Amino acid sequence: MGPKFICRKPGPKSVEILERDRKVISPSLTREYSFVFKKAKGCHVWDVDGRKYLDFSAGVAVMNIGHTNPVIEKAIHQQAKNAIHAGFSDFYAELPVKFVEYLLTFLPKHLNKAFLSNSGTESVEAAYKLARWHTNKKWVIAFKPSFHGRTMASLSLTNAKPVQKERFYPFLPVKHALYPYCYRCPFKNKEHDACTNLYLDVLEQKISECDKDLAAIFLEPIAGEGGYIVPPKDFVQGVKELCDKYDILLCDDEVQSGCYRTGEFLAIENFDVKPDIVSLSKAIGGGIPLGATVANEKIMDWLPGSHANTFGGNLLACSAGISTLKFMREKKLGQNATKIGNYMMRRLYEMKERYELIGDVRGIGLMIGVEIVKDKKTKEYGVKERTDILCKASEKGLLLLPAGISSIRICPPLILTKKQADLGLDIFEDSVKEIC
C-alpha cells in the first residue's frame, strides 16, 4: 500500500519522503495532509517540492516569534560553543537560573519557582505530581473536552478523541466536568448567566464526588485541541471561586494558549484569574523543546528526588528561551496578537454571515477557531467539509490545522502583519466559497 494522499497528490520529492516515512515512522502520528516540510522563515514555510505556504499553524502554536528567527540561531550557536548540556538535575548551572529569573518577570508575582522540562506533556505531568505532592490528595478534576498531553498522567486528564485513550486504561483518578461550549450549549434556551451556573453546578457535583480527597482542577483557559473554545469569563472566575471555597489548587494549562498568543502572556489573565500552578511549553523555547511548570514556593514544597529529569534546564533550550522571551517583549508580540487578532475576527465574523458552512467564529488574540457545519440551522458537524477546506487552502498556499470535531484553528506566528493576515483570509474565504 502506498502513502494515503488526503489532499491532491503532492510533488515527486514529497511522495518519495512520504513513502520512506510510512516504512519507518510510527503510524500513531496524525498528519492531516501530505505537506512535507523543507524550510521556513518568518510566517512562511516551503515544502520539499519548492511550494511556498503562508503558515497559519505556526508549527502547532510553537513558532510565536516566527520561523528561523535569527535571535534563536544566534543564541544556540553562541551557547553551543561553550556547552550544550550541564546535567542540571545533578549539578548547578547559571543559565537555567537566569532563564527562570527572566521568565518570572513575565508572570504574576505570586508565581516564583519553576521546574524545567522539555515538552507540554511533561510540564503538565509535573503540575499533576506537584499538586498531589503538595496536597497529599488523590483525585483531580479536568474538563471535557480537554487536551493536556499523552503521557499517562496528562492522558488521564485529557478528554478529547477516543482514539487517544483507547486501550490505555486504567487511568489515574480523574473526574471530568463539562467545559462550557456556548455554540453547542447542552443547557438550551437558558440565559447566559444561567448556563454558567449550570456548568459550575456540574463541576461542584464532581467536587463533592471526590469526598474531600481532591488535589486540583486542571483547566485550559481556552480549550485548544478540543476546538479553540473560549469559555465565558464568569465561568473561569467561578472555577477559581470553587477552588478557593474547597481549598483546591487551580492548575492552568497554558501550553498552547500561553506566551502572548491571546495578547496577555498567560491566557488566564484575560479572565482576571490567578492560578496556583502554570504549565508552559510550545512557544517558550522559540522552536527548541522546553517546558516550565511554575508555582509559588509554598506550593513547590516537594523534597529532593520527588521529581526530576535528565534534560530539564538544557543549556541550548534555556539560551533559546531567554532570547525568545526577550524578542516577545521587545517586539511587543502581545499587542500585535491583539491588534491583528481583532482585525481577523472582524473579517471572519463577516464571512460567517456570508457562508452557510461557517457556524461559529471564536477566539482571543491570534488563537482563533472557526467551526465548520453542514448547515447553520442543524449545526451538524461539517467534518468532510472541514477537511475539504483545509485541502483547498493548502493547494492555494495556506497552511491551517484542524481542532475539535469540525473546527479549523488559526494560530499564526505572532509577528503576522495585516497584509499577511489579509492574504491568508482571502485564501481561506476562496476555499470556503469553493467548498460551499
Ligand SMILES: Cc1ncc(COP(=O)(O)O)c(C=O)c1O
Ligand atoms: C493545552 C495543551 N497541553 C499539553 C499539550 C501537550 O504538549 P506536548 O505535545 O508538547 O507534549 C498540548 C499539545 O498540543 C496542549 O495543547
